[in-house]
Amino acid sequence: MEAIMKRIQKALERRFSSKEISLEPVWGRMIAGWVISKSFDGLTGAERQRKVWSLFEKHLDEKDRARLGIFLTFTPLEEKGVLDEGFDDFAASSKRAKKPVATKSNGVMRRKTMSKGRQTAAAR
Numbered sequence: 001m002e003a004i005m006k007r008i009q010k011a012l013e014r015r016f017s018s019k020e021i022s023l024e025p026v027w028g029r030m031i032a033g034w035v036i037s038k039s040f041d042g043l044t045g046a047e048r049q050r051k052v053w054s055l056f057e058k059h060l061d062e063k064d065r066a067r068l069g070i071f072l073t074f075t076p077l078e079e080k081g082v083l084d085e086g087f088d089d090f091a092a093s094s095k096r097a098k099k100p101v102a103t104k105s106n107g108v109m110r111r112k113t114m115s116k117g118r119q120t121a122a123a124r
Contacts (some may be wrong), residue, residue: 001025008033015039015051027046032069038077048073107121 005023012021016037017042040048052071060068074082104106 001029001031003065004067006033007060007064008056008068012052014055026069030067030069032071033072034072034079036074036076038076040075045073060102079103 006023008023009018012033012035016035016039020037021033021035023031026032035048035052037049043051049071052073054070056065081092
């Protein structure tokens with residue numbers, strides 16, 4: 001178990017520092033982990049997972065990849081929210097619906113929206 005954990009750690013350290021990585025054995029023979037990195041800021045969950053799993057694809061053989069479990073990806077701020085508030089509180093606060101901003105045009109209330117370019121810039 002220790003040997004595979006070292007190989008996984010080494011693969012992840014090609015992009016992340018050792019301080020950003022946490023691994024643990026789960027379900028007997030599987031390895032799961034967390035990667036907590038500022039490099040995830042502004043990325044979708046899928047983009048974060050691609051960053052992690054592309055390292056596994058490039059640097060681990062098929063036998064090692066078959067033993068990979070769940071790898072969670074968080075920014076430092078998200079991790080702080082999960083650990084400080086507890087996951088249930090953090091998840092609830094992140095799902096709270098924000099009230100849309102409305103404008104009145106020609107006597108009709110319309111929801112104000114951002115252009116695609118402004119949404120992308122705001123997400124950065």
